[in-house]
Amino acid sequence: MLSSGVMSAPDTRRTASAIWRIESPRLIAMLARLLRSVALAEEVAQDTFVEALQSWDKRGVPDSPGAWLMTAARHRALDVLRRTRRAERGSEQLERFAETSHAATFEESLDDVVGDDLLRLMFVACHPVLSRESRVALTLRLLGGLTTDEIARAFLTPEPTISQRITRAKRTLADQNVPFELPSAADLQARLEVVLEVVYLVYNEGYSATAGDDWMRPALCEDALRLGRVLVELVGNESEVHALLALMELQASRARARTGISGEPVLLADQDRARWDTLLVRRGLEALGRAEALATRPGPYLLQAAIAACHARAPSVAETDWARIAALYAALFQLTPSPIVELNRAVAAGMAFGPNAALTILEPLRSDPALSLYPFLPSVRADFLAKLGRYTEAAEEAARAASLSKNAAETSMFLKRAERYRASR
Numbered sequence: 001m002l003s004s005g006v007m008s009a010p011d012t013r014r015t016a017s018a019i020w021r022i023e024s025p026r027l028i029a030m031l032a033r034l035l036r037s038v039a040l041a042e043e044v045a046q047d048t049f050v051e052a053l054q055s056w057d058k059r060g061v062p063d064s065p066g067a068w069l070m071t072a073a074r075h076r077a078l079d080v081l082r083r084t085r086r087a088e089r090g091s092e093q094l095e096r097f098a099e100t101s102h103a104a105t106f107e108e109s110l111d112d113v114v115g116d117d118l119l120r121l122m123f124v125a126c127h128p129v130l131s132r133e134s135r136v137a138l139t140l141r142l143l144g145g146l147t148t149d150e151i152a153r154a155f156l157t158p159e160p161t162i163s164q165r166i167t168r169a170k171r172t173l174a175d176q177n178v179p180f181e182l183p184s185a186a187d188l189q190a191r192l193e194v195v196l197e198v199v200y201l202v203y204n205e206g207y208s209a210t211a212g213d214d215w216m217r218p219a220l221c222e223d224a225l226r227l228g229r230v231l232v233e234l235v236g237n238e239s240e241v242h243a244l245l246a247l248m249e250l251q252a253s254r255a256r257a258r259t260g261i262s263g264e265p266v267l268l269a270d271q272d273r274a275r276w277d278t279l280l281v282r283r284g285l286e287a288l289g290r291a292e293a294l295a296t297r298p299g300p301y302l303l304q305a306a307i308a309a310c311h312a313r314a315p316s317v318a319e320t321d322w323a324r325i326a327a328l329y330a331a332l333f334q335l336t337p338s339p340i341v342e343l344n345r346a347v348a349a350g351m352a353f354g355p356n357a358a359l360t361i362l363e364p365l366r367s368d369p370a371l372s373l374y375p376f377l378p379s380v381r382a383d384f385l386a387k388l389g390r391y392t393e394a395a396e397e398a399a400r401a402a403s404l405s406k407n408a409a410e411t412s413m414f415l416k417r418a419e420r421y422r423a424s425r
Helices: 007-033 039-058 063-085 087-104 114-127 131-140 147-155 157-173 185-207 218-234 239-252 279-292 301-311 322-335 339-353 355-365 375-386 391-404 407-421
Strands: none
Touching: 007 039, 007 063, 007 087, 007 131, 039 063, 039 114, 039 131, 039 157, 063 391, 087 279, 114 131, 114 185, 114 218, 131 147, 131 157, 131 185, 147 157, 185 218, 218 239, 239 279, 239 301, 239 322, 279 301, 301 322, 322 339, 339 375, 355 375, 375 407, 391 407
C-alpha cells in the first residue's frame, strides 16, 4: 500500500534517504546471503534504492517501505542469478521460494534468518583479512548506511581514499573467498573481539575526534550506538557485547556537558552533571548489570564500563570512588597492557592518593615511544604539576600538549591552560 500523503520530490528523497540508512544493512545482508558476494549485494541494493526513488517520486512512499525494498531486491537478485547462471541450484531454490511466498510478505518469510544475516554481514565486514581502517570504512558503509562522502567527512579523510579502502576491502573479501557465514564456535570469540573493536573505534572517533575543528562528532557516536544495539539483539548471550553497549551509553550520557556554549571542550572535572542524560545513564547501568550477570570473569569492556559507572554514580568529582577506578584500571592493564591504560590509572591514582602518586606512574611513560606524540600525556602531567604549585613546568607541559594536538578545539583548550598556569606563577 502506498502512502496517501503527497510529498514534494525533495521531501520524498529525504525520507527515502532516512529509510535507506535504517533498512540498507538488512537489505545488503539478505542479498549477500543469496548472492554470496558483498560487492554484488551492495550493487543490487543500490540499484534497488534507485528504483525506489523513481517509484516513490511518482506514487508516494509505501506504508511499509522496508518490505517494499526487500521485495524489490529479491526480484533483482533473482534476475542476477538467472542472467549469470552463477548458482544454478541456488537459482532454482530461489525461484521455488518466489513461487511459494505469495501467502506471506517477504519480510515475514525472512524473520527467522534476517538476524543471522546481519550478524554474518558484521563478521564479514570486520574480517581479520582486512586492515583496521578498511574494517571501519566497510562497517560504516554496509552496516551504518553511510555514504562514502559521509565517512570521509567523519574521519577527515579524502573521499577517494575512503572509496579506495572500501573497493579494496570488497576485492580482498572476494579474492580470499571469505565465506558469508558465521564463524565456527572455536573462532567466534576471537572474531567477535574484532567486531567489538571496530564498533568502539567508530564510537571513540565520534566521542573525541582525533583531528579537525570539532571536539566531538555526535553522528559517529550515534552510528556506533546503533551498531552496538544491533549486536546486543543478535549476540545477547555474550557479556562483552552488553558491556560495550554499557560503556558507550554511559560515556554518551555526558555528551551535552562535554562542550561549552561556543563548542569549546569541557573536561570531566568541570562538567555540569545536571546536563548528563539520566536516561542514557540508566540504560548504561542496566546493560552493565546484564554484562556482569553473564560474565564468568571480567573482560576489558566490562572493566571499562565499570569505570564509567563509577563516574555516572558519583554526584561530584570529589565524591567519585577514585581508588576503585585506579584498581579497575590496574585490572584492565593485566588483561590489555597499554600505556594509555597506565596513563588513565595515573589520573585515578593522583585523584585518590595525591599528585605525587600520579607523577610517579607517569614518569616511565614519558620515555614510551607509543606516547611520544600523544597530547594527553603532557596534559595530565601539567595538571598534577600545577596541583603541586610547579606552574612553570605545568605551563611548559600544557604548551607541549597543544603542539602535539591535531584537533583545533583541543589545541585551544591546552593553550588556555598554559596561559593560566603562567599567570599563576
